[in-house]
Amino acid sequence: MLDKIRYFILRALRNMRQWPFLCSASILTMAVALATVATFFLVVVNVEQLAARWTKEIQVVAYLQKPPATQKLAQLTNKLKNFPEVESVNYVSPAAAMQRFKKHLGRDASLLEGISPKLLPASFELGLHSAYRNQEGIATVIEQLENTLDVDDLRYGQKWLKRFNDFAHMLRFVGVILGGFLLLAALFIVSNTIKLTLYARRDELEIMALVGATMRFIKIPFMLEGAIQGLIGGLLSLVFLTISFVFIISRSLNSFWLTPTDFDLLFLTVNQQFILVLAGVVLGVLGSLSSLRRFVRI
DSSP states (O other): OHHHHHHHHHHHHHHHHHSHHHHHHHHHHHHHHHHHHHHHHHHHHHHHHHHHHHHTTOEEEEEESSOOOHHHHHHHHHHHHTSTTEEEEEEEOHHHHHHHHHHHHGGGGGGGTTOOGGGSOOEEEEEEOGGGOSHHHHHHHHHHHHHHSOEEEEEOOHHHHHHHHHHHHHHHHHHHHHHHHHHHHHHHHHHHHHHHHHHHTHHHHHHHHHTTOOHHHHHHHHHHHHHHHHHHHHHHHHHHHHHHIIIIIHHHHHTSTTSOTTOOOOOOOHHHHHHHHHHHHHHHHHHHHHHHHHHSOO
């Protein structure tokens, strides 16, 4: 048994040495294809994580036509808290709004001296439960606010967040299309590499079949050749992905002006890295099988 395994491995390695250029081309193609798919996967995952981070800060701000009477403030606050979509309610008086404005101006806060806080509107800031941090949930809250408060204006950040989520969906779609194309190209090159090897050795294969070699004995070295090429391609893709993550993805997302300073980028987990390498092996084996079906009856 061990002699057979040793024979199969040595025969697969000898086949690869006979066609070094084509073998290298198939390995590099698989590596580039897998790395490209994984890169798009990482970009989409981190963009979606960033969008999820922003949804935590989504709140609906209702600016009032006039500040509510003191005796009605507690009643209004409790009424807003009873909305099923609302997680927290914060009332901001004109005076508190002025203090925020001054803090925001920093050294230029002296520009506001002598200006009455009454010029700023009172407002309610409503934090939402995670299940309602979407377009439908916000629309429901806005409808209830308009029926409850004397609202002068309503502000929320859902529109730009929706556009960002659409951008993430577009990235995912492009990644699937481009990745699928590259994987098919890799499969085609691996298949043709094995096919050329079979052409060169067709007389030898016929003799092996005539002297009693089984189809399994004939095809296993070629399947191993594809698997070895896929394994090397998968490992190379992991190296390419690590380099692109460190020097391209992380720098691009960290330099994005909307990215929080404490935002941690995600890389492939150990299981995902294993799946990436395994995908290379499967891709190599499938390329070998597609060629063997034409030359060897399975």
